[in-house]
Amino acid sequence: MGALPVSLENKLEGVMDDKLSQQLFVNKLISHLPKMMFILLPLFALILKLVNFRSKKNYAEPLIYSIHVHSFLFLFGSILIILNWVLFFLDDWLLFIGVIIMLWYIYRSMRNTYKGSRWLTVYKFFTLAIAYTFLMLLSGSVVVVATLYTM
Known part of the structure; x- marks a missing residue:
């Protein structure tokens, strides 16, 4: 007879009981985050395309915008980490x-790219933010579960 599948609760309990397992779990989880973000890039562009459905831009343009915004966020986030080390x-x-700067940058870039009014851009910004946050939480949960089962 084959081994019974281990429940998610048992896997999590096993990881949390041992310091070495906790560190291994965190390291593996961090190593999966770039893959998750790489998958989220085209999904961000798809949401952006849906939010701006009246725009004449084809899917490639929101994809390029998505790469641009993510690049800014990663670079600015890296600068913030360095500043935090220096100015702890x-x-x-x-x-x-x-x-605040990151949110302002995304808002301004959306306004410049899609030429919408202030309030329409704010509406689209919040719609995009809610949908993208949901996707990040969903994909983050999948990565956590997958990491637990691959340890």
């Missing part, structure tokens, strides 16, 4: 200001 006493303020 301002860590909460740096995070707050960094998030």
Whole structure:
């Protein structure tokens, strides 16, 4: 008779009981994040295309915009991490200001790219943010479960 499948709860409990397993889990999880973001890039572009369905732009243009925005976020996030190491006493303020700058940048770039009014762009921005957050949570959950079962 074959081995019974291990439940998710048992896998998680096994990882949390051992410090070495916890560290291995975190390391494997971090190694999967770039793959997750690579998969999310075209999905972000698809959501952007759906949010701007009246736009005459084909799918390639939102895809290029998606690569542009993600590149900015990764670069700016890296700069924030470095600043946080240097200015560790301002860590909460740096995070707050960094998030505000990132959100403003996405809003302004959407407004410039799609030439919408302020309120229409704000509406599209929030719709995009909600849909993308849902996709990130969903894919993050899949990555966590997959990482637990591949340990």
